[in-house]
Amino acid sequence: MVLNSFSTTRTARYISLGEAGPQVQHVWFCLHGESQLLPEFAAQLVNLDTPERLLILPEALSRYPVAPTAAEPLATAATWFAPGSLLPDLADLTAYLDALAEQVLAQCPAGVPVTVLGYGQGAAAACRWLAGGRIDYERLILYASVFPPEIDRRSTLVALPGKPVTLITTTTNVYTPEAAGEGLLQDLHDVGLDAQLRYVSEGPLTLAALGAAREASA
Template sequence: MLPLNFTTSRTARYLCLGEAGPTTSQVWVCLHGHGQPLAELAAQLQHHAIPDRLLLLPEALSRYEQPQDANADGVIDAAPRTDAAWFAAETLLPDLTDLAVYLDALTAQVLAACPPDTPVTVLGYGHGAAAACRWLAGNGRAYERLVLVAPVFPSEIDRRATLVALPEHPVLVITDASLPKAASEGLMQDLLDVGLSAQQVQVDATGPLPLAALAGA
């Protein structure tokens, strides 16, 4: 017996570093990694939130509770942690459709409070990089630059087909030692093969993303 689909509205959560308003000159839409808490990504990006730059951090729609480990006495001494994922292999297509509708609406709401034609940078971390690419591929959402941090493209997503549908805007790939060299080289080759202007920067795996890694952004 196959499950049927039913579309319904969802209540999503997000963080803003900064405030949308008439003095906003940049908006960054930043997508977290698989199971990465918003607070963790916010800490990575906090020092990029300057007065005229708004960082928008949406949380993925598929939330789940992480089990907590018990201590030596068998007592769980920490509150449960709720994580989120952008998509699952079994429900990939409807998840990607929901992702696009959600991110389009949220971004439009934020940009409505900013000056017209405020430039948008899209940043994706880990699985959020794949989510960002699928959102922007053939979508029509206006943006100036795409930043992929430690990008992970699950096997169920056709990376080459996704990248070829992206607009011809600059792509910055930020990697660290956690990403195998072959994986980063393969991604860079795919980006160049489909005609995108791509640059790669390697950073330390620990600590906030350095300003230098974002090429002076």
């Protein structure tokens, strides 16, 4: 028995908060956490949803059903890194997010500032995507970051462009020590990146915590 691979196109899904167009002053690409439902992720970003800001929430490609609830009777979750297929998943997510970003940014003013936010394992996905160097972004925000053990974190960070990185963690004890941020902060400094660590309370992310409050007047 020989396991083979074959590349093919498939339909991906994403949520947009706001509409692309000439009024957009800031674009955010926001990558969800492991098994996190997109509507739940969108609810955490409600404070960012303003007329001048466009948020794009891509869903990872490996989708699977989750237990139904009254609010989500037909819900599906998704993961960026499926067990046993790390290298193909990395190539697929890079191609997918590059194509999505190209399509979205083509509908916005030229040179619009781009922020990338990664939550949980979405932080690792964001780093691997940006390490490819095709998208011109202004800053990277990593919230409760979790890197799967199969990913070489240091080599990923070394390949990141020299743009500012903000790490976010909560003041509540709900995440693993890895997601707390101190170790990742040191790794970022070790590879020469400008990084800072911020603490927030649990719940929807505030504009101030993400450094987005100033965008309204930019």
